[in-house]
Amino acid sequence: MSASPLTHFDPHGQAQMVDVGDKAETDRQASATGSIVMRPETLALIVKGSAKKGDVLGVARIAAIQ
Numbered sequence: 001m002s003a004s005p006l007t008h009f010d011p012h013g014q015a016q017m018v019d020v021g022d023k024a025e026t027d028r029q030a031s032a033t034g035s036i037v038m039r040p041e042t043l044a045l046i047v048k049g050s051a052k053k054g055d056v057l058g059v060a061r062i063a064a065i066q
Contacts, residue, residue, distance in 0.1 A: 015058035
C-alpha cells in the first residue's frame with residue numbers, strides 16, 4: 001500500500017492551506033490552553049524562520065485551524 005501525498009505542504013515543504021469546500025458542514029466547539037518552554041536561542045531561530053525543520057509558525061497556524 002502506498003502512502004498518500006501530504007496535501008498541507010507545497011513542493012518546497014512549506015505549509016499551505018487546503019480547500020475543504022466540498023466537506024460536509026459540521027458544528028464543533030473546542031477550547032485549549034498550553035504553555036511552551038524553550039531556550040532563547042530556539043525562539044530566535046523560530047522568529048527568524050531559520051529552524052532546521054522549516055516553517056515552525058506556519059505549521060502551528062495550520063494545526064490551530066484544523
